[in-house]
Amino acid sequence: MLRALDVRVFGLRYFAHCMECGFCKDACCQYGVDVDADNVQRILAHRVALEPRLGVPAEQWFESEVEQDAEFPSGRRVRTAVRDGRCVFARRGARGCELHAYALEHGLAHRMLKPLVSSLFPLTFDAGVLLPSGEAVDGSLVCSGDGPSLYDGARDELAHYFGPELVAELDALRREVARAP
Numbered sequence: 001m002l003r004a005l006d007v008r009v010f011g012l013r014y015f016a017h018c019m020e021c022g023f024c025k026d027a028c029c030q031y032g033v034d035v036d037a038d039n040v041q042r043i044l045a046h047r048v049a050l051e052p053r054l055g056v057p058a059e060q061w062f063e064s065e066v067e068q069d070a071e072f073p074s075g076r077r078v079r080t081a082v083r084d085g086r087c088v089f090a091r092r093g094a095r096g097c098e099l100h101a102y103a104l105e106h107g108l109a110h111r112m113l114k115p116l117v118s119s120l121f122p123l124t125f126d127a128g129v130l131l132p133s134g135e136a137v138d139g140s141l142v143c144s145g146d147g148p149s150l151y152d153g154a155r156d157e158l159a160h161y162f163g164p165e166l167v168a169e170l171d172a173l174r175r176e177v178a179r180a181p
């Protein structure tokens with residue numbers, strides 16, 4: 001799925017330790033997120049437990065349009081709904097993502113429920129290219145600036161989703177970029 005890289009992922013930096021951040025107010029969750037259609041089914045399998053936590057019926061968790069998109073594992077994606085200016089899965093009265101929190105509390109791998117795009121952010125992908133999100137490039141990401149590179153912040157997630165071989169290749173590329181004059 002990934003076949004090219006925007007080398008700015010090695011240079012752009014951000015805070016990265018999201019749950020230790022005291023100033024972002026989860027701003028990156030304000031627009032909702034694209035989610036793979038199979039991931040939607042995995043989330044809906046937990047609807048009985050998640051509905052009371054979210055306070056929203058499962059029928060209102062996702063937008064109705066289903067888009068064909070070969071970059072997503074199932075080839076289809078939908079978008080999470082936005083409620084009161086935040087993703088429907090953003091925790092109310094607490095920091096973070098309800099899907100992530102629920103997974104941790106129940107001994108589940110958070111990546112089974114949390115969308116791929118959310119797990120990689122502020123890295124993203126488009127047309128087979130791994131690249132920085134627009135917010136990281138234009139500086140509107142509130143935690144932009146200091147900390148690990150976008151690549152290092154998402155390196156474990158990349159290894160999970162795309163395999164250790166890809167990460168080994170990216171590590172080698174990073175060394176090349178660092179040696180370049």
Ligand code: SF4
Nearest residue numbers: 029087089090097118
């Ligand atoms: S799914 Fe979770 S991490 Fe992703 S935008 Fe919604 S609340 Fe944020």
